[in-house]
Amino acid sequence: MVRTLGPCVLLVNLGTPDAPTAKAVRPYLREFLSDRRVVEMHPAVWRPILEGILRVRPADSAKKYRSVWGPTGSPLLHFTAEQARRVGAALSGQSEVRYAMRYGSRSIPEALDQIMAEGYRQLLVVPLYPQYSATTSATVADEVYRWGLEARNQFDLRILRAFAKDPGYIAAVVAAIEATWAEKGRPDFAAGDKLILSFHGIPQAMADAGDPYPQEARLTSALIQQQLGLADGHMLHTYQSTFGPAAWLKPATIDTVKALGVRGTRRVDVVCPGFVSDCLETLEEINILNRETFIEAGGKEFHYIPWGNDRDVWVEALTRIVRDNLAGWL
Template sequence: MTRPGRSVKLQQNLYKAGEQTVTAQRPPFGVLLVNLGTPKAPTTAAVREYLAEFLWDKRVVDVPRPLWWLILHGIILRFRPRRVAKAYASVWTDEGSPLMAISRRQQQALAAALKEQYGCDIPVTLAMTYGEPSMEQAGRELRAAGVSRMLVLPLYPQFSSSTTAAVYDRLATGLKGCPHLPETRWVNEYHVHPQYIKALADSVREYRARHGTGDKLLLSFHGIPQRYEDRGDPYPSQCRATAAAVASELGLSEEQWLCSFQSRFGREEWVKPYTDYTLEAWGKAGLGRVDVISPAFAADCLETLEELDVENRELFLRSGGKDYHYIPCLNDRPDHIGLLASLVREHSTGWE
């Protein structure tokens, strides 16, 4: 006969054993990689759907909603998608959107690096702030893998309210219907992380070792309206710090490099100097060769492959420049994946 209290103790022991079994099967944490997003296809309809979501975000365009709704739906979405779709078609690959294809490779490479680093599988999922895969889809993948702790890693080296903060908003929206919120940590930015700066500098060194060296290095970052910086957005200052750190790592003099900003939208003033104006001026001045790199993008996309490598190349050469070289983003380079793995390790302390 079982002594009084023994059955209760036995049940407690069985519960603890079961809890240990479940815990042993669960990964210590999961990683949510996030990038901006991309249309599903290089078609007018797909681009219109994507732009409607992207440009409606108040983090991206903060014009009062009634007025902006009229501008967005009455003007922009009627004409812009057709032109943008043609641009996407010019860079589309057999794997689809360059941004999506590269992001998937980054996801797979990071998962492999983390398995080697931790000795177990660390789930790595991919989400886009706009479009698919959505935050909800990525969240379901992490829950299915048994994840209760989540490290969010936006692929934005420099923090901006229009990018990283938009990830916060989108994730919060996605978690509203979640019955049990995961313990969450964030990587806010890594704009002067030593491995990031070295990877950028090494990509320039390796390119120049194969193709020669330009007269100037232009470090072009995606721009934001000047009033965003005026009200405290740290993005432009972090971009300038990144550019200065890369130039220092490369041993460049002040005359050999410049930080600029691209991709203006609308008529208001954006942070300066503008990339296109700079290249036009250099072309007119007869600059022999310019090398261009875009450190703010973790993966090559429309803004780098079409705007920088095609449009701005044509502008520079048409203005009198002699030679134009675009240096690809870090993409899935081993040193870039090593940086991402380091960021995960640094921000997951105590979760191992």
């Protein structure tokens, strides 16, 4: 008698170098920055520029990674693994849950090979990006489809597009903000304090060409503002992690916190709704670099608000998102 397995879920995040060293960062950056979804410049033009970047940037990036590397290694890897473990426990007996990274170790092809070899034929792929972008969600799908081009056997396949307006996701972000305010006091918005929602940026040209990311990020911000009951002006929507000389979505988070500090704003609270796991972009860029920028510009109080990771309200929301997208298979 042939044993029939249930569906398998594959959670996918961006990726991380194996160690906070230039030697480990270099191949990771090479793979990431060679993706035509990430840098749309023609390879013949981009390749020599990339080689120049790879001579300098890995050492600088490694130093930043060391500032956030924990006892369990990469925070993004740790929390992605924990999310997979806890969602898997919640779906025990119904679905297997695994995780993979788009770039670096624990790759999507490796995970798909293993899942297929174990006999699973129904597969739900969940890119862990709340807002859709060709630079993130689409490149996960690309990698899954590339694997399929070479595979003799195929999955009954579903790929989650995004979850920018999912009520559980919005509630998880709001709950983290409200918990911080309960602990540290609510910002004095009447006196000029601000809540900043910082999203990863993309080049403006990509948005102009039809990438829906800025609209989905704005939708998320509007829903969070509505849930918190904040008046216009009390919450700001910004973009971080710009790269290169091209124009990116604005306003930039770091420019915003600097301007607020110069203006005499006493307090800013920053949350990053587009990052379901803490990583270099939240722990170093926001909680170190942006904090220093705000304080040096004259600000007094800076709070970075983590919201996802292994927090119960987020894991419960992710479990429901997964369960809903397994409908008909369970």
